[in-house]
Structure formats: C-alpha cells, structure tokens
Amino acid sequence: MKNVSENGYLDMELLRFTTAGSVDDGKSTLIGRLLYDSKSIFEDQYEAIKVSSERRGETGVNLALLTDGLRAEREQGITIDVAYRYFATPKRKFIIADTPGHIQYTRNMVTGASTANLAVILVDARKGVVEQTKRHAFISSLLGIPHLVICINKMDLLEYDQQVFERIKKEFQAFASKLKVQDIQFVPISALKGDNVVEKSQNMPWYGGPTLMYLLETIHIGSDLNLVDCRFPVQYVIRPQSDEYHDYRGYAGRVAGGIFKPGDHVMVLPSGFTSRIKAIDGPDGPVKEAFTPMSVTIRLEDELDISRGDMLVRVNNVPEVSQDIDMMICWMNPVKLKSNGKYSIRHTTREARCVIKNILYKVDVNTLHRIQEDKEVGMNDIARISLRTTVPLFFDKYQINRHTGSVILIDEGTNETVGAGMII
C-alpha cells in the first residue's frame, strides 16, 4: 500500500478534454507526444502501428493509426468517428475526445465537446487564425466548455518568433470577445520538436508561461460545476421487497446541480409537493451532502408519488417549467430537420414528444453571422429553433447548467439521434 498511496495514484482528479484542429496542423503529432511522453503508448501498440505504417508505404510511424481502429478508417486513411484516448500523470487522469479533422466535423466536435471541461485548439503559426479556428472556438463556446487552450503550433518553422505568437494571440482575442468563454490561454509550441508540450522550451525564452501539460495538470476545474441551483432528476425508484427494508423508498439519480443535504426542504416537479430530505445514501452508505456528479439515492420524510422523469429541487430555487422551449440545435443526420415535424425528445431522465414550431435562423459557424434567408437545416448545421413538448420540461439555460440545459432529438421512424439542443 505504501508505494501506491505515496504516489497519490488513488486520488487524482479527472479532466476530460477535446482536441480540435484542421487538417495537417499536427494534431496527431501533439496527441502522440502527450501519450508517448506520459508512457501511455505500449510497445505492442507501437510495434503494430509501425508495421501498419510500413505496409502502407508511409515514412515514419503514423500515430493516427493508434485509434483509427476501424477497418474502413484504415482502408480509406480517414478518421470517421470520435475516438476516446486515455492517459494519466501522477497529478491527473485524462480522457481525450479526439475528433476527426474534416469529415462531418461539426457533428463530431459537438459530440466530443459535450462532456469536455477543456478544449485544446491548434493553430498553425504559419497560417494564423483561419476560418476553422473560429469554428472550433465557436463550437467550444456554444457547448459551454469553460477553458480554452490555444496552442500555436509549428513555432519551429518560424524561428520561434515572439512577434508571430503575439500577433496570432491578438487576432484570436479580437474574435473571442464575441464568445462566452471565461478562460482562454495561449501556448507557443512545436508538437514535432516537443517545445512547451511537456518540457519547457529552451528556444522561446521570451515565453514565461506554462507548458501545455502543466496547464492540463493544473487548470482549476473545481469551480466549473454548478453548486448553486439544486437539481436532482429522478432516475429510478428503489423499493426493496425485503422484510428488513420494508418501508424503504429511495429515489436514485445523479445530482445535476447544487448541493443537497439531509433536512433540506425540497419540492417535487411536476407535482409541486414539498417534503424534507430524510437521508442521502451514497455508494458506501449515508452521506452528509451530495453534489454534481455524484450518484446517490435520496429518501424523503413524506411518502409522495414520485417516478422517473420527476425532479427534486429546492423550494426557493426552481428551474423553468414549460412546454415552449427555445434552443440552439446542432443537426446530426442526413435527413433534414422538418419544420412542424414531430420528434421524440430526451431531457435529463425525462422523455416526451415535441413539434418544431419555428426555425428562426441558421448560424454561419465560420463568421458567426445569422442566416435568415435559408432555413434548411441539414447535417452539421447549427440553428436556433423553438419547439413545443407534449409535457412540461424542467430546465435551465444551457450556459447556466449543462445537465439541465441539454436535450437530444430522436427520429421516431429510424430511432436515430438526429439533433443536439442547447436551451437558451
């Protein structure tokens, strides 16, 4: 036990991040370096991709083959889908949602960004801020990612020139002022040479800031959670059929916001009944408080009729309750969004049907301009819509709470997930 606990291995923080970059900007190289330098690539994996790279007649080892695991991806040399990669340092465990460069870009990046605490955006120092950079920043902001790290890559090709770095930084900041991201950091790097990725660069003495790895290990993510607005979507009702627990009735779920404590005065939505929390059972028995993202079981003082899809909230802080909802939607299916179309909608643990009432505008993801004249919403489009649900939903604005502000739309004919919505 000694070595293990001394290393702090049992007590690390988890950081989920997404990586964005356009074609040839060195994203695979950067991820390869993070994995390689943190010893997360194994010998047999490395050998296998080395053999594959040689067989394809490539010079050097193609690190993209590490996760381009599907046969079709290998055959066509493209990445089809979001891949999840894992690595850890003694300080943190990381989950990378690695999104492919160009094919169905928006759909994949939105998926990867939906669970990320941080986005790494790569900019080629020779090209500066291009349309794709703006698109990546916009999607990160739309999906409510609290931290952006802009890596200005290939500094080695421009003689590690400070002027270049400062100019791109200024350019990006001008654009980013239109976005809702709190925390933006800039790091000049060379993924290929390793400058400022894990090791501090000797080639850029003018840069006094942290390396990318240092940022990933230390960026403060503790205050990103909503600890103010108490929200508990009921997932499952636990009623043991045993003599010992004859009167036990617990509401299982994952805290979606705020801090719940025994004794709290709570209201049940949609019924509006109120009660007090008798006890909260965590994974290892009763706990004194429960916060996001804990999975717990809440017991109440009174016997109320509560089922999956209901929500427990604090009496003096209730979410919006409505059937008419405005949202930004990202469309993810080749079959276009139908105005007046009916879809199945899922929000927290609640399920309903909805009808699309209005398509207000589409967003040009490169310029952020609103497009009013063309309201055809197809694959990879982002649009503002309003819809009406068959039963009320209990929600917050997405920018205030990602758990209670997000929905998915499902095509009732094909059962496919066709849209991702962020409530405004």
Place this chain on the structure above:
Amino acid sequence: MQSYNLNHLRELEAESMFVIREVAAQFEKPALLFSGGKDSIVMLHIAVKAFHPARVPFPLLHIDTGHNFPETLAFRDNLVKKLGARLVVGYVQESINKGRAVEETGPQASRNILQTVTLLDTIEEHGFDALMGGGRRDEEKARAKERFFSHRDDFGQWDPKNQRPELWNIFNSRKKMGEHFRVFPLSNWTEMDVWQYVLLENIEMPSLYFSHYRECLNRKGTLLARSEYVKLMEGEKWEKMRIRFRTIGDMSCTGATVSPASSLEEIILEVAAARQTERGSRADDKRSETAMEDRKKEGYF
C-alpha cells in the same frame, strides 16, 4: 474550505452507477454479462451499490465455453451465492451439440468465435433487450469508438460506421422489435483504474490474477497454461513458470505473463510500469489487425 471535487475513481464509479441505473430504467429485460474476469467483477460490484438495499434487478449471464479455468467457475458460483443473484448460463457445448456451431480443429483451435453463436441464441431464448458488458475503450482500438449504449440489429450485428451520436449523459435506447443493445458502463475506465478501484474497495479477485507457479508453454510469445484444451505442437514443451494472468478468457487462448506480483499493490505497480497492453497476451486478438472489430460486428461481446 470544503472541496466539491470527486477523485477520478469516485467520478468513474458515479458515472458507471448512472449508466447501470439507466439500463434498469430504460429496458424491459436487461442482463449483466459476467465472465468472472476483473472487469465484470467490478461492474457487478458497482451494480450492487447502484440498487442497494434492493437486489440487483437483472440476472447475470455467463457464456460458458466449456474451456474455463476451474478457478473462474468456482469464483462465479461463490459470488452468485453470496449476492443471491440469478445466473443464466449459455453453453457453447450445447450450440455444438445442436449443430448451431462447428468446433475448430487443429492445435490452435479455440471456442472464442463460437461464443457469439451461443450468446446470440441465449439472448433470443431469454428475450434479453440489453446486455451490460465490462468492455473498456482503452482495451482495444475497435473499442475506442464504442458507445456507452451500443445498438445491435436483429442479427445481433454492430455497424461501427453508422453509430448513433452520443451526447452529454443522455442515452438513446430506442429500438425496433428483435433489436437489442450492448451497454458498457466501464467505457471510461483503464486497466489501471480497475486495479486501483479493486484496491480502494477491497474487492475479492480470482487467484488467477495473482502470481503463482504453473506449467505453461510458449507459443510465439503467448504463454498458454497447461490444460486438456491446449495440445503441444512440434518443438513446444511444458515448463513451470511463475506467472499471473492480466486478463482471463478461456484456457485455449488466454496468455499469462511472467510476474512476481502477488498482491494488489504489486499488481498496480506492475501495471504502471507495463510496456505491453493487457490484450497483448490474447491469442484471439492476434488473428488479424481488425480481429476485434470483425468479431464485434458479428455480435461478439
């Protein structure tokens, strides 16, 4: 000041509890695939927490190749008894007897692929609409693109090019008649996380995972344990080695690693220093570059 942060193991645990409860809530007849390996043991451990003090509201399903390590079966039966769980077993031997599956021949024969037939038949026989598996995305490249809720058509097939997008923690379980889902509550766990959690929770593990002496043969770098299912090929011989298993499948294809690690702490330090993936010792994955994807498409675990 009070810190409102879960550490990585507690956050992974909370995520897995959430996913398992979603399965119980969204499906009519789910089951938990239990192989007796470390991942399914951890998954079951979390399932027990997710429904406490009620019993786990679904049965365990074991696909028995007939080539199991005896330790695995003893461990399974013991655990089932302790939890008062319901166990369903699908036997590969029965599929062979019925002519549904044909046994491979030759010294390298394995029943690994045949399990798919038995698995799909068992799903149909019992009408299961969701099976939870202990698969992790870090295990193998085809699994890196797997969803938490993974759709299977009415032939049990996986279509990796055409997966439903999965956003936030909202899972889409809609399906047509005859289709089913595979659900992977441990998707975001790594081998290291699993062992750290086993240590943290003091979960009992089969003795196969700990260092012991055993007669093995070395076949192209894979160390196979002596059993009636492994036949010597020319130039091969049984040797007594000090080994442990990093992964447990059936005896015909699970390779051992030479290791002195006899406690959880030692295993964790060994995993931290390991330069080979755990499936590196699996003969079933070595059959081709996309062996896992090909089997998964057909309906494998």
